[in-house]
Amino acid sequence: MRNRFLAGLSLMVIFAATVFSQSSYLQLSLHDDGNFSVTLDNTTLGSGNYAEFDNLPAGEHSLKVLRAGSEPDVQGDVIFDGKIKIPSGSDLYAVIDEYNTFVVYKKKKYGYNRLVPLGEFVQKCGDGGKEFKDKDKDQSNISDECRYKVMKKDDYKDLKSTINNRNFESYNSTIVKTAIDNNFFTAEQIVELLRYFTFEDTKLDIAKYSYKKVCDTKNFFKVYDMFDFESSVTELKNYISGK
Template identity: 25%
Template sequence: MKRIFTVCTILFGLLSFGQEAGKAGELLKNEASKREMESSAIQKENSRNDNLGNSGFRNSNNQNNRNKRPTNPNYQWNNNYGYAEVFLRIPEQGSFSVELADQLISNNSGKYRFFDLPSGRIPISIYENGFLLYRTTLNVRNNSRLVLDFFTNEGLYLLDSYSLQNGYYGFNNWNDVWNNPYGNSGNSGIINYPNVMDNQSFREFMSRMKKDAWFDDKKIIFINQQGRHAMFTSEQISILVKDLSFDKNKIALAKSLFSKCVDKQKYFVVGDALDFESSRRDLMDFISKN
């Protein structure tokens, strides 16, 4: 009897702390009208495919248009319109399609990952079996990734926004992207970054610096040398900044190490290592522009 009670308690605890629709994130308002939701998106897809033959290639009528292309087309090489990503999860069984900007993804995996997106306000539409369920607008920032969950009975939730850092994703597996906002993963979000200093290595590094470098200028040189081969967490950078004597050196180091930080979303903790409020504002202004 005692064993049964223990098992029930554990199961109840798992259910209590499990993911739940509407438990995490910011609800994004559904902007789709009732009329739009009653019309099938299949019609839209058919209009896109009117010029496609059974083989998947364009039909003979449009094949002749190839000869009408300009001799010297105006190519756009390395067109820089910004880069952003959007990751959307639909944890329900069903046939869903997600349209974002000029990209459309349909699958049964429940994971929709959009890359190479421009920055700015981008409309997103979610369909089930060809019918529109939800439509809203995302505010996508350059060099950032939005993470969202969609529940048919609850709506679309923006879980978090992350800065993209040198192409590294910083999680053990793709599920961690969605699980972390619910607090269901033990992954700190930084252990997959290459060359990030572990706690033991960082303590050894600090001990050596205190032994070999007495003044701010020597400490900064010591830190920059290590920074050529290693990445730091925001907590580690806060400790390094706080160890300096003069605030002007602290703010300079805090700015220079921002590019070496693996968890920029927590960089606000570095501001606590600065002595003056004006310096903290200066750092926040710097972060907002980078």
């Protein structure tokens, strides 16, 4: 009897592990960061400028996307209505582009270093119109070596708002580098700024550029978690050590 119980328990564990490993995650937005509502299979989420779907089974799914303020039965406001394919064990980051096409621009291992949109005007679909705002860091918690050097709280907030309202990474990279030229930052602030960028090369370039203006370099290790590839971390470490 005991052996049967253990065998049954083992099968349940194996089944649960298999299901989890095959689950996927989808994060969807519009190419212009506009608000929209979305229906994936039988799940409908209200207006926002990004949507999340987790624990998705692999395979074909029905997706319908409407601009904010549209009624579901007004076909003129539908910007995508079709089938999409979800691979197993993946985090997918996708947009509906200017041609009303579903485009996956980033694919990662399921749950690995998941990227969540940040910014003053970020609003998640299905949250009843409630806006998510960045938590401003209390400057009283800034370490002594940064207290009188770090970029002022209001200026830092304006910087994040500026790059959040721009779509082009190259332009945002220039803005951040200009800010770095004229200010000091904490390692945690650099981590926050890197979350606004998607491409590995851009994040690596900014991380290298920022190191000379980070006032608490002992905490710079936190920046390493922002990269998807170990090769990027190695390159950054070599840059810092002068290799």
